[in-house]
Amino acid sequence: MSNCFSMRSGLRVAICLLAFGCVIPAAVAGVKATDVWIGEVPPSSDVAAGYLVLRNEGRQPMALTAISSPVARRVEWHDVQHQDGMVKMQPRQSVLLAPGQQRVLGPGDSHLMLIGLTRPLALGERVALTLQWQDGSRQTVTATVRPRPLPAAPAATHHHHHGHH
Numbered sequence: 604m605s606n607c608f609s610m611r612s613g614l615r616v617a618i619c620l621l622a623f624g625c626v627i628p629a630a631v632a633g634v635k636a637t638d639v640w641i642g643e644v645p646p647s648s649d650v651a652a653g654y655l656v657l658r659n660e661g662r663q664p665m666a667l668t669a670i671s672s673p674v675a676r677r678v679e680w681h682d683v684q685h686q687d688g689m690v691k692m693q694p695r696q697s698v699l700l701a702p703g704q705q706r707v708l709g710p711g712d713s714h715l716m717l718i719g720l721t722r723p724l725a726l727g728e729r730v731a732l733t734l735q736w737q738d739g740s741r742q743t744v745t746a747t748v749r750p751r752p753l754p755a756a757p758a759a760t761h762h763h764h765h766g767h768h
Contacts, residue, residue, distance in 0.1 A: 633661020634700060634736070636744045641730055642710070642751035646723035653678070653715035653732065653746055654708045659700035666737040667698045674730050676719030683712055692716075697737070710752055724748045 639655040659665050670678040681692040694716075700706060708714050715732070724730065726748055734742045 633663070633702075634659050634665050634734075634742065636734065636742065639732065639744045639746040640749045641717065641724060641746045643726050643748055644720075644724065644751075648723075649718070649720050651675075651717045651720060651724060652710070652751075653717055654710065655715070655732075655744065655746070656705060656707050657698075657700060658705040659702055662702050664702065665700050667700070667734055668696075668737050669735040670715060671733045671735070672717055672731060674721055674724065675717035676721070678732065679716045679718065680708075681714055681716050683714070726750065 635658045637656045637658070639653070641651050641653045644651045657667070667680070670680065672678050680695045680698055682695055684691045684693055698706065706713070728748045730746045730748065732744050732746050734744065736742070
């Protein structure tokens with residue numbers, strides 16, 4: 604019975620922390636996930652890109668073998684390759700993190716693809732992503748839907764007006 608009580612208490616604490624916007628890095632077996640977010644897409648889109656930072660703070664190599672989310676039929680890790688002026692996205696079946704290694708997934712680089720969205724995602728919404736590791740452990744992280752960064756404006760068309768005369 605004490606197990607049930609502590610699980611409920613832990614759940615209450617987690618709900619309170621989520622409700623007040625506290626960010627606690629999710630970690631399993633020494634792997635920490637931070638800065639987890641999904642880029643906003645139009646309501647008609649059936650795909651979205653997700654981003655995060657994974658750091659293996661443990662002493663053993665860890666392989667990420669699957670990712671899932673209740674809002675997508677499937678989630679894939681895509682590496683971006685620039686080849687002959689073209690950008691190619693290469694899905695990965697697994698990603699190995701050596702002890703101390705960090706992988707940053709960000710716009711214009713490696714990212715998660717949420718494919719077959721089951722519903723539109725609202726700006727500010729929190730979405731669960733479940734990471735599955737080779738040892739069978741699962742780690743659920745919360746991604747916030749954020750505006751996608753705008754592409755950098757060319758320098759020639761970018762003007763600053765500061766009000767100085």
